[in-house]
Amino acid sequence: MSEFIIMTYNIENMRNLFSKNQFSLDNIEKVKSLERIIIKQQPHVLGIVEASDKINHHQYFIDNTKLVDFGYKVGKSEHKRGKQDLVFYYRDPFEIVTIDDSIEFYEDWIEDIDQDGIEEVCRFERKPLEILFHLKGTDITLLVILVATKSKGVFSVNDLVNHQYLALANRKKLLAESKKIRNRVDQLMDEQPQLPLIVMGDFNDDPGMDSYEKILGASSIETIMGSIFEPDKILHNTLYHFCKTDRHKDLWTTEYPDLIVQNFGLHKAWLDHIFITPNLLVESAPLKYFMNSGEIIPKDADARNASDHYAVYCKFQV
Numbered sequence: 001m002s003e004f005i006i007m008t009y010n011i012e013n014m015r016n017l018f019s020k021n022q023f024s025l026d027n028i029e030k031v032k033s034l035e036r037i038i039i040k041q042q043p044h045v046l047g048i049v050e051a052s053d054k055i056n057h058h059q060y061f062i063d064n065t066k067l068v069d070f071g072y073k074v075g076k077s078e079h080k081r082g083k084q085d086l087v088f089y090y091r092d093p094f095e096i097v098t099i100d101d102s103i104e105f106y107e108d109w110i111e112d113i114d115q116d117g118i119e120e121v122c123r124f125e126r127k128p129l130e131i132l133f134h135l136k137g138t139d140i141t142l143l144v145i146l147v148a149t150k151s152k153g154v155f156s157v158n159d160l161v162n163h164q165y166l167a168l169a170n171r172k173k174l175l176a177e178s179k180k181i182r183n184r185v186d187q188l189m190d191e192q193p194q195l196p197l198i199v200m201g202d203f204n205d206d207p208g209m210d211s212y213e214k215i216l217g218a219s220s221i222e223t224i225m226g227s228i229f230e231p232d233k234i235l236h237n238t239l240y241h242f243c244k245t246d247r248h249k250d251l252w253t254t255e256y257p258d259l260i261v262q263n264f265g266l267h268k269a270w271l272d273h274i275f276i277t278p279n280l281l282v283e284s285a286p287l288k289y290f291m292n293s294g295e296i297i298p299k300d301a302d303a304r305n306a307s308d309h310y311a312v313y314c315k316f317q318v
Helices: 025-041 055-063 066-070 160-191 211-216 220-225 240-244 246-250 301-306
Strands: 003-010 045-051 073-075 085-090 094-099 109-111 120-122 129-135 141-148 197-202 254-257 266-269 272-276 312-317
Touching: 003 025, 003 141, 003 197, 003 272, 025 066, 025 301, 045 141, 045 197, 055 066, 055 073, 055 085, 085 094, 085 129, 085 141, 109 160, 120 160, 141 160, 160 197, 160 211, 160 220, 220 272, 240 246, 272 312
Parallel strands: 003 045, 141 197
Antiparallel strands: 003 312, 045 085, 073 085, 094 129, 109 120, 129 141, 197 272, 254 266
């Protein structure tokens, strides 16, 4: 029996690590921290959010760190997603079959997102990245969807009323993206029920509803996970087991200051997730999730230096 690690990591402004296609001298320590974090976990598939949009940056990062010893390759789409891209690093026995084969699904669409009788044009600021992987020496294929959904944050200077207006608008955009992602999951589960599916990345939402989501009547993260009226199609959150123990206090992947109340405290949020389809939980499945293996990387000095998010990973067995 073989074990494989799948990991997702929002590497804050990764493009800034490079200058003239080399490491920026100002960010050498961040590069070293990232190298140590990745090498410690040795993921077989690493989905990077806020990745550099330059493929030569990624190749340079691999070739000039210890990642080269593991034979990592870069999985990058030709589709433009802006300077903060979505990119995969992967290694044997994983190989890529297709990249962005169904990207047209994520084109602009029309929907009454807040059910006010007015249809709006909805669009992704950064379309999800789909890669179909094959495990060498087997007949197993695995589809991984990497996402970076709309941020709920309001980062411009505003009065309180306008801040609330923009915050609600951001929730609407986030909910629209989440509903579209869920539609894609439903489509795949209906058309290819045996296909193992992982949806992971920075979802910019944690469980439950904040005051703005209560106005909309929906939680973005629960929307992606699925409806209780279709229990066989609910996605499994690989970190849920934290909630059953005293580890629930560690169940957060980023922290940030309050932009309105400057009380020197930090908000903690669980924004980074790995979701899997139920067929990965079946004991007899060719590829199955190693129960309760979901983890957050240690929140140590390297992790704090590397990014404003903490990577999430879990294990699978063949």
